[in-house]
Amino acid sequence: MDPSDPRHKAIPLPYCNAFCLDPPNPQNSRSSFGYPAATFQVVNRDDGHLYCLRRFDNIKSVNPKIASTVLEQWASIEHPGIATLHQCFVSQRAVFFVHQYIPGTRSFLQVANPPTLSEPVIWSAICQMVTVIRRVHGARLALRTLDLRHTLIQMDALRLRIFVNCLGIVDALEYESRKSLQELQAEDMRNFGRWILSIVTGTNITISTDPQTLQNCERYCMQNYSRELRHFILTLSRSQNPPSILDVSRALSGRLMDELDSTQLSLMRTEKALSGEYESGRALRLLLKLGFVNERPENGANRRWSQSGDCYVLTLFRDYVFHQADGAGNPVMDLGHVVTALNKLDAADEEKIVLSSRDGKSLMVVSYADVARCLDSTYHELCSGSTPPQALQRRQQQGQPY
Amino acid sequence: MDPSDPRHKAIPLPYCNAFCLDPPNPQNSRSSFGYPAATFQVVNRDDGHLYCLRRFDNIKSVNPKIASTVLEQWASIEHPGIATLHQCFVSQRAVFFVHQYIPGTRSFLQVANPPTLSEPVIWSAICQMVTVIRRVHGARLALRTLDLRHTLIQMDALRLRIFVNCLGIVDALEYESRKSLQELQAEDMRNFGRWILSIVTGTNITISTDPQTLQNCERYCMQNYSRELRHFILTLSRSQNPPSILDVSRALSGRLMDELDSTQLSLMRTEKALSGEYESGRALRLLLKLGFVNERPENGANRRWSQSGDCYVLTLFRDYVFHQADGAGNPVMDLGHVVTALNKLDAADEEKIVLSSRDGKSLMVVSYADVARCLDSTYHELCSGSTPPQALQRRQQQGQPY
Structure with a gap:
């Protein structure tokens, strides 16, 4: 209205x-x-x-x-x-x-x-x-x-x-x-x-x-x-x-039992759908974390994110997950690869993968568990140095610059 | 075993x-x-x-x-x-x-x-x-x-x-x-x-x-x-x-009805949980698309991704979603902002937002609908130029270089 x-x-x-x-x-x-x-x-x-x-x-x-x-x-x-x-x-x-x-x-x-x-x-x-x-x-x-x-x-x-x-x-x-x-x-x-x-x-x-x-x-x-x-x-x-x-x-006891059976069946079907969707919830949380930490402008000058730093692995991992290419440089859009990689990251699997720098000159062998550890610590570091959104809102309301 | x-x-x-x-x-x-x-x-x-x-x-x-x-x-x-x-x-x-x-x-x-x-x-x-x-x-x-x-x-x-x-x-x-x-x-x-x-x-x-x-x-x-x-x-x-x-x-008709009621209640509870999880499924799909298109190495030399190109908006949008900072440059980790922005992107909302370049020198006013259109076209372009994963697998099996 x-x-x-x-x-x-x-x-x-x-x-x-x-x-x-x-x-x-x-x-x-x-x-x-x-x-x-x-x-x-x-x-x-x-x-x-x-x-x-x-x-x-x-x-x-x-x-x-x-x-x-x-x-x-x-x-x-x-x-x-x-x-x-x-x-x-x-x-x-x-x-x-x-x-x-x-x-x-x-x-x-x-x-x-x-x-x-x-x-x-x-x-x-x-x-x-x-x-x-x-x-x-x-x-x-x-x-x-x-x-x-x-x-x-x-x-x-x-x-x-x-x-x-x-x-x-x-x-x-x-x-x-x-x-x-x-x-x-x-x-x-x-x-x-x-x-x-x-x-x-x-x-x-x-x-x-x-x-x-x-x-x-x-x-x-x-x-x-x-x-x-x-x-x-x-x-x-x-x-x-x-x-x-x-x-x-x-x-109506017979009819009631039919109804009970069909409700039970709907419940099982819904639970199955739910378990599938919980999977995407887990993947979403990982992508959100990666989104927060990767390519932050303030990290441009940060030593930890330079090629020798311990956070560099997260950038390379993102490339590994999303930017696969074939020999001729054509992109490979394999959602299965993305989902598998994210699932292994979530489980902190001990499997090792080879990450390569963009120029292909340096290679790095890490396990999913290493990447998970790095992501966790970087994310928490970022959180602990952050301004709570509420404080920001309050400041904005008081007319302070954003 | x-x-x-x-x-x-x-x-x-x-x-x-x-x-x-x-x-x-x-x-x-x-x-x-x-x-x-x-x-x-x-x-x-x-x-x-x-x-x-x-x-x-x-x-x-x-x-x-x-x-x-x-x-x-x-x-x-x-x-x-x-x-x-x-x-x-x-x-x-x-x-x-x-x-x-x-x-x-x-x-x-x-x-x-x-x-x-x-x-x-x-x-x-x-x-x-x-x-x-x-x-x-x-x-x-x-x-x-x-x-x-x-x-x-x-x-x-x-x-x-x-x-x-x-x-x-x-x-x-x-x-x-x-x-x-x-x-x-x-x-x-x-x-x-x-x-x-x-x-x-x-x-x-x-x-x-x-x-x-x-x-x-x-x-x-x-x-x-x-x-x-x-x-x-x-x-x-x-x-x-x-x-x-x-x-x-x-x-047992009375007991059967109790059972029917409790099953019905479980079903409604599960459906409610499911509707919440479907939300994260939608957000996940958007983040996957953004992950595929943003920061691709081959786009470094691409005119469309340069500051005057039409895909530049996607990089800025990613910064807008994930890399918020307060006046002093401290990160703002506001998940609510991320979810809201992704929901509006999914709905291709007509609301306009101001995106700013990293150096803060240029500003761009776009609607979520513009960003959604750009993301869609870029993603489809990427897909149409890509090698199907099956073809890649076959080539790998035949010993061709990756």
Whole structure:
């Protein structure tokens, strides 16, 4: 948002750097909760993390006591499928809800053309939602917002991941509701059935969806998906006494295990990728050190860097790593050679290499361990003689020359 | 192993680079399968991957047909908790089994002091084993080796991970066994109960464990763990008709969901670490390119690299990134500056920076995008004029000068 945007004033400290997440031209100004609201991505100055902040204006029924009660109930609910509630407070005559911001996700309804999901993906989403409901119901709470509009998704080629957003908001806005926990949880289960039909059809189906749309959606589901899925949806959404989340999880134990297997597999794949990337982290650190020490202008006149000095080996090593050439003087761009040499340097290998000066007149036989020792000592020497960046910054702020 | 070690001859091609995995002084020469055997970590020359190779000598009952039948049954069983069977063949009058090698794992019994595991860790291990048994029984097979000696573990601060090893070996060695699949699977379930008691107590309990040891182990379990766990173990190990894996998974659906949640959480944590490491991969690639192009000796006489040439900017940029100094000429070692500059270079940012020559007499105002363009074109020029490393290698082999 533009720095002069009046909406910045709507964000109380310590939240700043707001970025509006509402669509630019909303068709109606009421949020999905029935009240006017605004949603921002913000940075918390105190911890530097991103959050999702929602502001509800003109809600008279929520006082600070209610806000802190709701926060207490929900802040402890951490789960890989839930955007955790971090703050709930009253300020500027408005109610604020601050949830975890999960990068890379979109609301299911923001996806322009809702994807047609295959049956295994649907069951995977169901399993993930079962774990969320189980966590919430197990804490003697109810979701009350099981709805496509409050479902965030993350999709890649292999998986669909589901996150439930906006938890705790209905609890605060409708704090005086007289429904018992049991009723609310049963309502959750019926909404769960509607939610599944929603992700199957890409249409948001709620309790107030008209019968014709509902019928069309059910027919679509019947024609394209298994009887088992349809039966599961109807058992949840149609019954006066829907099964509890524990009944559902017992019935789905096979599907849950499929989900466990696929998650385990993703974990192993990710760990493998991570181990590969750690390698490049090690190589990067070496190149940074070499970058700091080689060709420093102040070393031009330094005896240690002259041809007889002990640091000369670092310049020659850099040439050895990067400036290979064939007999005719054509460059050889062999990344394998670079990576191998850096790995051996990192391991301080005892293998010996021949370094030659640029004119080819003098040769030097050193081990990687020698080079590593030299690099380390030179780098530390450089660090110990350096000005800390903070001191430099302070001096710059005081107008001293750079 | 020493290159002259006679055991190298025991490894048929394409397997090479063998490393013996058997303990140096085995107390008896018979393997855990009751036959003399040797185990090696090997490299497959064809794909370059590590495998675990087992050689059984003097097994007359296994012919090539049996070996290929067993391989066919097991090779398709891939699962995050299983070391997959890759090969099973008869050669040199011996039977060979080649399984996936899972780095970082040890056999449960190799852990010198078997750790005392907390109850949640035990249940997590049980859930993992349930998914393995379900996969195997679902493929109309039986494990037949559910035993601490064939259980590999991977432990870190947060999790214990379980892998079942040696699958398919008993199927081949005891191919003529007359037991029905149903009997074998029921035997698996009873062994599952014994296996749980084994990981609880750190003692390998099999069907032939003497009653006194068994009683001690059961007492230990009763004193230190919940009734639920003890009941679960006894239901499996003591009954003539143990529950099937499907019964068990229905009964454990709550535990399975805990396991799913914790796996999901590990996955998210690992992905976060991965995204951080990808950053250093990007920086590494830039530094490699800069390393290749800067200070090349052949560019000393090149007009483009002289002070008026278009490549001079790359030398100055390197100085700008790495050789910052304060007013007094002391080095400033600010890694933040380096990372920021490299990130902006990677993004080809339009931000302009002032580069100054070493003598400070000439200044140059360029954007990161200019530098990026220059780096790219110089690097590609260098590559297009280079000798491919393969050609160089070939020439070296033919005795031509380097």
